[in-house]
Amino acid sequence: GNSVTxxxxxxxxxxxxxxxxxxxxxxxxxPSLFWYVQxxxxxxxxxxxxxxxxxKGSNKGFEATYRKETTSFHLEKGSVQVSDSAVYFxxxxxxxxxxxxxxxxxxxxxx
Amino acid sequence: DxxxxxxxxxxxxxxxxxxxxxxxxxxxxxxLFWYRQTMMRGLxxxxxxxxxxxxxDSGMPEDRFSAKMPNxxxxxxxxQPSEPRDSAVYFxxxxxxxxVRNEQYFGPGTRLTVT
Numbered sequence: 001g002n003s004v005t006x007x008x009x010x011x012x013x014x015x016x017x018x019x020x021x022x023x024x025x026x027x028x029x030x031p032s033l034f035w036y037v038q039x040x041x042x043x044x045x046x047x048x049x050x051x052x053x054x055x056k057g058s059n060k061g062f063e064a065t066y067r068k069e070t071t072s073f074h075l076e077k078g079s080v081q082v083s084d085s086a087v088y089f090x091x092x093x094x095x096x097x098x099x100x101x102x103x104x105x106x107x108x109x110x111x
Numbered sequence: 112d113x114x115x116x117x118x119x120x121x122x123x124x125x126x127x128x129x130x131x132x133x134x135x136x137x138x139x140x141x142x143l144f145w146y147r148q149t150m151m152r153g154l155x156x157x158x159x160x161x162x163x164x165x166x167x168d169s170g171m172p173e174d175r176f177s178a179k180m181p182n183x184x185x186x187x188x189x190x191q192p193s194e195p196r197d198s199a200v201y202f203x204x205x206x207x208x209x210x211v212r213n214e215q216y217f218g219p220g221t222r223l224t225v226t
Contacts, residue, residue: 043202043217103153
């Protein structure tokens with residue numbers, strides 16, 4: 001069945017460090033891929049998405065590229081800020097148009 | 112638009128009591144989802160509706176849980192009787208259409224504590 005695997009957290013970085021959160025998926029066909037972010041005490045909100053191979057989603061300085069050959073959608077940011085501290089979820093849409101979620105990765109940015 | 116509205120934001124109740132969580136989706140959205148989030152199990156889809164009709168309730172943990180969507184602008188998730196293991200944050204989300212590109216919009220969640 002379809003599944004999403006993302007790196008375990010927490011990931012702790014200093015401000016201005018480079019961020020990578022790995023995400024790989026198992027699915028039939030070419031699902032759309034998403035990163036959602038959950039700030040403390042809030043619901044999830046879409047951060048970025050990509051709908052076909054080699055697409056790059058970007059938002060708020062974050063980027064992720066749809067890599068069909070490696071079935072990956074790693075999240076990157078060149079210089080993180082304290083305000084980026086949150087939980088990040090990778091997700092794919094399955095054949096029933098429902099989201100399959102990764103377990104989430106908690107990101108902690110220290111000043 | 113006010114976004115997805117959930118109430119209450121926090122609920123503390125005693126074991127055995129009935130709990131009702133409420134959700135108002137974004138106007139015009141025709142799909143609604145109920146999720147549960149815990150540290151142990153992460154984010155779980157409980158049930159979703161399409162055009163007010165329950166499509167998949169396979170994620171509902173047991174018969175103590177029930178969900179209704181009497182109209183396009185309101186849904187409830189009820190737990191009766193509640194148990195301490197039901198303590199979690201419950202999210203409602205809505206979406207327009209059924210396309211693979213359409214994102215889900217989440218409410219702020221209801222934090223439920225059952226003592």
